[in-house]
Amino acid sequence: MNQIAPMLDLIPETSPFSPEQRAWLNGFFAGFVSPEGGAVTALSPDQNAAVMAGAKGDGDDGEAPWHDQTLLLDQRMELARGRPLRRRMMAAMAQQDCGQCGYNCNDYAEKIAAREETRLNLCAPGGKETARMLKTLAEEFDKAPAAPVASAAASPTPASAPGRSRDNPAQAVFLSRRRLNKEGSEKETWHVEFDLSQSGLDYVVGDSFGVFAKNELGLVDQIIAMLGASHIMDVRGKPLREVLQSDVSLAPAPDALFELLSFLTGGPLREKARLLAQGEDPDGDASHLDVLAVMQKFSGVRPHPEAFVEALEPLQPRLYSISSSSKAAPGGLSLTVDAVRYVVGKRKRLGVASSFLAERIAPGENLPVYVQAAHNFALPSDPNTPIIMVGPGTGVAPFRAFLQERQAIEAPGKNWLFFGHQRSTHDFFYADEFDAMKTSGLLTRLSLAWSRDRGEKFYVQDRMREVGRELWAWLADGAHVYVCGDAKRMAKDVERALFDIVAQYGARSTDEAVAFVAELKKTGRYQQDVY
Ligand SMILES: Cc1cc2nc3c(=O)[nH]c(=O)nc-3n(C[C@H](O)[C@H](O)[C@H](O)COP(=O)(O)OP(=O)(O)OC[C@H]3O[C@@H](n4cnc5c(N)ncnc54)[C@H](O)[C@@H]3O)c2cc1C
């Protein structure tokens, strides 16, 4: 027998719906939205046991051929076809192991399969398509055959100390921001500083910092105007304006919002909303539809603010690689943040957290934060080990921290940094610091790649190839290699360059070079922090 999640009474009796509409909406949200914003139906103990039994005795070989962040969802699911549910759930994730969900891809899937995690919408890089696939896969829970074992019931995740996980943030004080690009750059990247001295938080280099940002008030107020509501209206025990600013995501528009609108309208608009809720794109604009754009598209429809808020996703924290060492700046922490801004039609869109850090939060203000401990991204335990760091753009962040740390502990190991960005004149982050580190001898080598200084693109991997012989010599000497920054293209291209260098200067076939790099990864000598 299937257990359904308890019915939620989300739509108040005073709301402008008929009893039939209220019942439908309550049922809809109860089935679709868990209290944390997930979307699953609870399993019976028998079904749970079946899933758990499958998790251990399902004969899966443990391989994950889909674990490649450059593959599309369809390709990943194809590679996972025929595998147990938990493995297909892993394939649905974006494969970046970025930690934004609080897990790596495998652990997030295992937690869902073990019923220890009910939120299906936590994979930020996977976005809506991952959430939709997880929802489809979760429906298979209902079909799981009953099994007599009930011993492996899911245990709740242990509560962590404040600031050690996204579920229990601490407070940090925002201190300052300073732009890292020169005037006229096409980029807008900020060095941002925090005071952690009152937070009880500490971190090690390689960790990331989770930030709970707020939506821009102008956007919030436009949405309230489209709803025809008062910004002080009480929703979830708070003024509507506060809920929209701090609690819910205003981009991209979730399927539940389209479902809600499809119910509240008729005719062709209803059909359009229904198709959008199913992931279709009737007008070719689905990828640009944030919440305000949806309200404008369906401008005649005014959902009740309670129902509207319930149809939105929770606002998720954002992670940033920490760009300081606490040994160099006790009680302090810095980030290197690229401000996301772009235009769709006539409207300027802002990345929530990056623009919050770049322009909205004022010095002296508190904000909820947490430290996301790095998994497999750390300095070598032996301070004598040479390190090679490849970090274009904001990817340089953790390497500034690594260098500060090695300076503070007087590590004798050699340090080689590959940094690249658009223009040498405008986008050379931390140039003075790196120059000083070179002069002092801390930075053994600094190799730069400017992609827009010349007619054709020149990237960090091109520079690596140029100095392949020396790079191979460092590898042969036991160097660890680190890559940070763009997951979709750069990380793969850098890895390819490494294959070529190992093949050419290490006198290996391509297959042997690939195996060599795989071995580096396996032994922790090739580590990535990509997003
Ligand atoms: C482990 C980790 C470390 C990270 N470290 C850093 C770091 O050191 N520095 C850093 O700057 N970032 C870093 N990031 C990325 C960071 O977490 C955020 O994803 C980033 O700042 C954007 O968040 P946001 O809230 O500003 O934008 P969001 O509100 O999340 O908006 C971003 C979304 O806007 C859309 N978008 C963006 N540009 C365009 C465009 N031109 N056209 C159309 N749509 C567009 C895309 O859908 C994109 O996903 C890291 C991420 C991870 C996982």
Ligand SMILES: NC(=O)c1ccc[n+]([C@@H]2O[C@H](COP(=O)([O-])OP(=O)(O)OC[C@H]3O[C@@H](n4cnc5c(N)ncnc54)[C@H](OP(=O)(O)O)[C@@H]3O)[C@@H](O)[C@H]2O)c1
């Ligand atoms: N989720 C988000 O919205 C978000 C926000 C911020 C950053 N990010 C991710 O973080 C990455 C870092 O952003 P960033 O602003 O620091 O810098 P960036 O956009 O990655 O650019 C840094 C440098 O890398 C170059 N580059 C482009 N493609 C490359 C490739 N295939 N291999 C090597 N280098 C390449 C760029 O050159 P050209 O530009 O001249 O080609 C530029 O010189 C972004 O690419 C993005 O994936 C995501």
